[in-house]
Amino acid sequence: MINKPHDTAARHTGEVLLDIRDLVVEVDNSGVWQPIVKGISLSLRRGEVLGLIGESGAGKSTLGLAALGFNRPGCRIAKGSVSFNGIDLLRESEGARRKIRGTRVAYVAQSAATSFNPCARIIDQTIECAMRLGGLTRQETIAQAKALYAEMQLPNPNEIGERYPHQVSGGQLQRAMTAMAMICKPDLIVFDEPTTALDVTTQVEVLASVRRIVTDHHTAALYITHDLAVVAQLAHRIMVLRHGELVEEAETERMLNHPQEAYTRSLWTVRNLEKPEEAPTQPILKVSHVDAHYGDFKVLEDICLDLPRGRTLAVVGESGSGKSTLARVVAGLLPATSGTISLNGAALASSLKQRAAGQLRGIQMIYQSADAALNPRHTVMDLVGRPVTLHTGLKGQACARRVVELLEMVELSEHHITSLPSELSGGQKQRVSIARAIAADPEVFICDEITSGLDQLVQEQILKLILNLQKELDKTYIFITHDIATVKAIADNVVVMQRGRIVQQGPKHELLSSPRHPYTKALLAAVPQMDPHWLDGLLNDSTASLRRQERFQVASAKTQDTWRPARLF
Amino acid sequence: MGSGFVTLFIVSLIIFAAIAVLPGDFAKVALGRSATPETVANFQRSLGLDRPVTERYVSWIGGAVKGDLGVSFSSGPGTPRTVNSIIGPRLKNTLFLAAIAALISVPMALLFGIIAAIRRNSWLDRSLNALTLVGISFPEFFVAYVLMLLLAVKLPIFYSLARITPGMDVVEIAERLALPVATICFGIIAHMMRMTRAAIINLLSSPYIEMAKLKGTAPWIIVLRHALPNAWAPISAVIAFNLAYLIVGVVVVEVVFVYPGIGQAMVDAVRSRDIPVVQGCALIFATAYILLNLLADVIAIATNPRLAHPR
Structure with a gap:
């Protein structure tokens, strides 16, 4: 029987471990600093798991990185404070922050496949922080790593570390990264969408391993995801973010059963889209x-x-x-x-x-x-116009008119015709891809x-x-x-x-x-189901x-x- | 490996064909304007130039495979001079110069490249960049003459002529070769350093580098342990290219410093239309290029974990 994290009383009694106050993070948009996190505050007690959810661009990852006193190149922390265990991370020197990273606060990234150095064995990357910390010999640290691999239920925990990242599957790598984060027994782990890239069946295994290890070691966690059902399995408390602002914050059960804000409720309803099945044809x-x-x-x-x-x-x-x-x-x-x-x-x-x-x-x-399927140097006119000309022979004005028609079919408008893919959002780019496929007037879309x-x-x-x-x-x-x-x-x-x-x-x-x-x-x-007890x-x-x-x-x-x-x- | 041989074979065909269609006739040049058609024809027969092109190619390439590049046209009657005896010592000199230049330039280029990558956008990086840009921009002969003017004429520390003879001791050789080596290094360090820096910096935006930062790893360890091992493929390619240049491209430096290398041998042979020597030099150059690039490919494969450690 696995301990449910909801049973722990940590969230009521533990001391405050992480305290972020009025954090403003700005991104450099060709010379103009634009805020992407607009004054968010959060606090986290020892052993508590806080879920951060929201769509992309909500500022979740930025907030998660800020918990390590880190900002991505091109970003800056403009205002606010990040206090970890009483240490003000933003006032400390870079050297002092480096000492805390990996040892007291660890990070688990979304894509394990790209977050492991392809040229180094998994074990060497797992123990890197612990070796820097010193105190233990290499052999002792390796033994600890193997114990963690076993705890994460990796197959062959004694040998898997000898492999290179490309030699193990995505789900295994994701668990190895969690083991890497645990190696120094940190007080806090930031999980940044750790299961998003995984298949549902693998996701369950990783989720179960992550939850067990966080509960057993009494580690606090910030769990970032866009999937409510996933976060519901782990978090004591959930914060919903949008456009860099807090929408709503509540205990998990209450958040799932009684969401207050319209935006939160809209996140709930997405999963309920269902097409009535139609009779088969020829x-x-x-x-x-x-x-x-x-x-x-x-x-x-x-x-x-x-x-x-x-x-x-x-x-x-x-x-x-x-x-x-x-x-x-x-x-x-x-x-x-x-x-x-x-x-x-x-x-x-x-x-x-x-x-x-x-x-x-x-x-x-x-x-x-x-992104990969659209030539980044071609405008929407080129991208959609070329198959129009190829398959229908339309050129010039006639072709342009057809392109506009197609764009309207996919709910884009005429003024997108001169845009480059980089100027469009993810959804708009996918619409252009669809318009390009319709341009050929095919019978079957794959x-x-x-x-x-x-x-x-x-x-x-x-x-x-x-x-x-x-x-x-x-x-x-x-x-x-x-x-x-x-x-x-x-x-x-x-x-x-x-x-x-x-x-x-x-x-x-x-x-x-x-x-x-x-x-x-x-x-x-x-x-995953919208039920905190599903897992x-x-x-x-x-x-x-x-x-x-x-x-x-x-x-x-x-x-x-x-x-x-x-x-x- | 196989593709290297195929390339070499194709290159040998091109070399031979290109020289065969070149205007100019050794026999006519050697015998002067007053030669009668008969004497020219006789002379051609004695050199084997009357035989069909294909036959000449087959006998040439057959010899080359066994290490015999044929007989020079400059041989006197009864005293044959083989191409090997002309090129051999020159090649040794060129390889000697190349080896010294490589031993100095490759470690320096790597070191500067790594330092520039670690301290990127610092004043050190900027000044290294500016200096190397100058190094790449100036033509070699200009650098050679400037160095000569400063260090041989105004301040007579080194020699402006790089003539070395057997029996010189190490110090003397070092003094003689200092300026040509400096000239060569100036150009190729710049190239290799900039590529090393670019290859490393290119990787510094990878997710695994961000991960290393979030693990609190120090910047110089990030570069040495996480970026550099992934950058060997592009770095070894640019080093191979520059080492090949040391053998093939130093002709300007050899001429300026009157250094008896293979580049100068080829220039002399072209002037006197001594076709076997020209062909021999060209074939050696091609071999050097292909071997070094092959070596770079081997390094690229050996340092790629996906290829070195398959599933």
Whole structure:
């Protein structure tokens, strides 16, 4: 039985550990200092976990870094005070702050994959702070690190440290980073979206490990996330931030059950978007018995699916399950090694070069990262106008008129036509990507995790847009996602993938209400619920622990299995 | 490795083809204006120039593979001078000069580059940058003459001619070579240092560097332990490029200081249309480039953990 953090009385009795008063942080916007944190105060007692939530740009990370007396290059702390254990971090010298960082206050970053030095073994990075602190020999410190790896439930805690970061999976790396933060037994850990980049099934394991270690060591934590359901599992108290200001602050239970502000309530409702399932129609795209390989390595095995016209097929599964590979095979970017794909009854050549122009036009992709998929030097006119000219032959004024039409379809306006991608927000960039795909007037859209990089409110808008376009234009979508809430919002049919195979497929309601395959069950159970006791329930459920066992095996198998070539855009 | 050989083979073809289509005929130049067509033809036959191009190439490359670059056109009747005997000592001199310059410039460039990266935007960084910009901007012969004027003519500490003979002791050689080495180093330190600094600074915005800062790691440890190991690939590429330049590109310095290196040998051979020597020099230059770049690639692979420690 795991101690629930809510049981600890620390928040009422402990001394104040961190006290941030009227903090103002400004960012240099081409010579003008603009505030991104506008006078926020917070205090945290020993052993207490405080959740900070809000969309991107709310100032969560900036606030989290300020707890270490740190500001990113291009930012400055303009006003306020940060007092840690009675030490005013902002008045101290850089040298004094360095002594506290890593030893008294530690930081766990969002992306473990990029936050580990690729050239050093994990163990050396884990013990770096402790070695600097001195007092213990290298051997003793390594033993401590191994104990922490075991506590974080990493596989092979005695050997895993000898590996390089690229040799372990994302979820394992995230746990190793938490072990790295714990090595000096700090009083406070700042967790900056530690599970955001992970699959739901991995997220559960990391969440459980983080919560156990924080509770057992009586460590205070600032837990930053945009996912309410996640923070509800850990935090005693939650602060909602928006545009650098505090919206609302309350104890977790009260925040979940009685949110006071309209903005907080809007965060709650996003997850409730649900598309009514529609009756199947004639299939437009048929995939039968498709295999695909990267070199000698089989990445897709015996994939069979039908895509009904005007409907949405959601493809779900964790990273490395072959979702994106399936998209690449359908689009012809990766030739299938066997099996057939047909569009409108006509067989598609497996490789892009052998497909007819009409077939190429018929399938269009929209990518997860609009930043990577849009040429940063092209204006919206170039980006959208080029496929218009290519596929319809329109030029000059006619082309410009069509581009404006397309922009209006995706709820952008005419004045965006001269913008560069860097001048647009994340949601606007994704809209431009969508407009570019519509320009080709395809029959099938392949949407590869198009909402996963976006804030929840923006996600909702994009999903609504996608649904409206489907209604108006009768388009067909293959929607790749790892998020079950997104599946609920847009899908008619669902395909669940695991390790290159389809483990279950069927209509949405059937699959979500009665998952047959154990992996589908595990996937659904791992979706965080708006209930502070959800994680306890999941962990205490005996069948759940069986599932966890199974996922664990999957995770260790994944270490060897998941590799992919550099994405070709 | 294989691609290196293929490149070398293609380069040898290009060298041979380029020289074959060049205007100018050694026989005509050597025999002067008064030569009759018969004597020219005879002379050509004795040099083997009458044979078809392909045949000449095959015999040349066949010899080159075995380390024999052929016979110089300057051989007298009965006293053959091989290309190896002309180039050999010159190559040794060039390699000697290059080695000394490399031993001085590479550590200095790395050291300055790292210091500049650690103390970036400080006055030290700015002055190093300004100085190296000057180093890159001035042509080598200009630097050579300025150094000569200051340190050999106005203040006669060093020699303006870098003639070394066998039997000189170390101090004397050092004195003779001081100015050419200084001239070369001035240019290549600048280049290597700036690239080292850029490669490191480029990495300093990485998330793992921010992580190291948040772990309270000191700035110089961040650069040495977290940035530098990730920067070896670009740094070794620029060092290889500059070392190749030491062998291939020092001809200007050799001419200015009258140093008997391979660059000067090639210039002399071009002037007298001694084609086998020109070809031999070109082939050696190409080999040096390819070998050093190969070495840089090996370093880049060895320091990339993804390649050195596959899953």
